[in-house]
């Protein structure tokens with residue numbers, strides 16, 4: 401403990417209450433109540449499944465995805481929603497250290513098993529990056545890189561500036577719009593296996609678009625890792 405910690409005690413990443421000197425990252429209560437994704441999980445997107453005999457979630461049964469597979473650490477429930485909100489919009493950049501540590505502890509074996517050549521954080525729309533000042537996915541990937549010994553590449557995938565606001569579009573227009581959302585910095589990306597990193601997996605559309613873009617530039621396999629994921633509906 402430092403003197404600074406005494407006056408400004410670190411706060412719980414999840415509930416934002418000050419931590420005791422015995423706690424780090426999250427408080428005891430949150431550590432016990434956080435919903436980590438467990439098996440059985442969808443072999444494609446990584447969502448938790450309720451039936452042991454199921455292999456894919458409903459969404460992955462109905463839709464083909466462009467990535468090989470995705471794994472997520474936490475269920476995107478109310479507690480996680482608040483934590484990620486503070487991380488993204490309240491400048492709590494320090495959360496990245498806890499998130500990355502938890503990701504490497506819980507999913508390190510999976511990360512090693514896919515043998516990624518690089519971690520690629522999902523880039524932010526340039527206007528949004530300017531407004532927010534940082535890319536949350538890049539912060540997580542940066543901290544994770546040292547823990548799993550895989551370099552981060554932030555110059556490979558580029559978010560195009562001209563995407564319309566997703567909220568104003570219907571589903572097919574949204575997908576079309578997303579297809580144009582990414583480009584690569586070079587026509588020929590010299591990576592065999594890429595691991596995309598993001599904070600939330602919702603429909604998978606963003607990760608699909610990024611994966612399709614990388615594959616179009618010659619990347620053979622694209623996996624994804626997200627901090628949180630929604631429920632199987």
Ligand SMILES: [Zn+2]
Nearest residue numbers: 412415427430
């Ligand atoms: Zn807490």
Ligand SMILES: [Zn+2]
Nearest residue numbers: 442445457460
């Ligand atoms: Zn799935």
